[in-house]
Amino acid sequence: MLFYWELTLACGLACRHCRATAMSVGAPGELTTAESFQLLDDITGFGNPMPHVVFTGGDPLRRNDLEALVRGATERGIGSSLAPAVTEDFTPERLAGLRDAGIQTISLSLDGSTASLHDGLRGVSGTFEMTMDAFEIAADPRHGSRPCRSRSRRVGTRWCRRTPPCTGR
Numbered sequence: 669m670l671f672y673w674e675l676t677l678a679c680g681l682a683c684r685h686c687r688a689t690a691m692s693v694g695a696p697g698e699l700t701t702a703e704s705f706q707l708l709d710d711i712t713g714f715g716n717p718m719p720h721v722v723f724t725g726g727d728p729l730r731r732n733d734l735e736a737l738v739r740g741a742t743e744r745g746i747g748s749s750l751a752p753a754v755t756e757d758f759t760p761e762r763l764a765g766l767r768d769a770g771i772q773t774i775s776l777s778l779d780g781s782t783a784s785l786h787d788g789l790r791g792v793s794g795t796f797e798m799t800m801d802a803f804e805i806a807a808d809p810r811h812g813s814r815p816c817r818s819r820s821r822r823v824g825t826r827w828c829r830r831t832p833p834c835t836g837r
């Protein structure tokens with residue numbers, strides 16, 4: 669059983685197709701951390717095989733208790749996945765922490781082959797480039813350096829990985 673948990677309506681994107689009617693801040697009445705742990709307890713009531721939880725939203729990265737909830741799921745024997753938006757909140761450090769907490773898989777959306785197509789649907793310019801970076805981060809969240817955001821530093825289909833990161837000039 670898959671359990672899709674919309675943790676929040678908060679999201680930094682403004683996608684044309686957004687089903688969640690996302691907004692910049694969370695909605696009133698979203699579950700607190702304590703209430704969320706109670707829901708995790710309730711989920712264990714389904715028994716074995718335990719449901720797999722997909723943390724989604726809105727953007728689940730907007731919840732600062734996300735790592736605690738992922739760890740709480742792991743401690744209860746509940747596997748979990750992440751369906752984040754790609755914004756500045758998507759960082760190697762955040763993803764490494766979530767992996768430490770027990771996140772098993774991640775899904776990223778790419779809506780077009782060009783920035784104009786993707787950003788046009790996502791409503792925020794620069795999202796295409798950040799999504800390309802996110803693929804690299806997701807592939808290796810512990811690499812310790814941020815993929816360069818400058819096209820001039822792109823080599824073929826890959827980003828340079830200078831440490832410290834270059835300035836993109």
Ligand code: SF4
Pocket residue numbers: 679680681682683685686687688689690725726727752753754
């Ligand atoms: S990333 Fe998801 S939640 Fe955010 S605006 Fe787009 S569709 Fe809505």
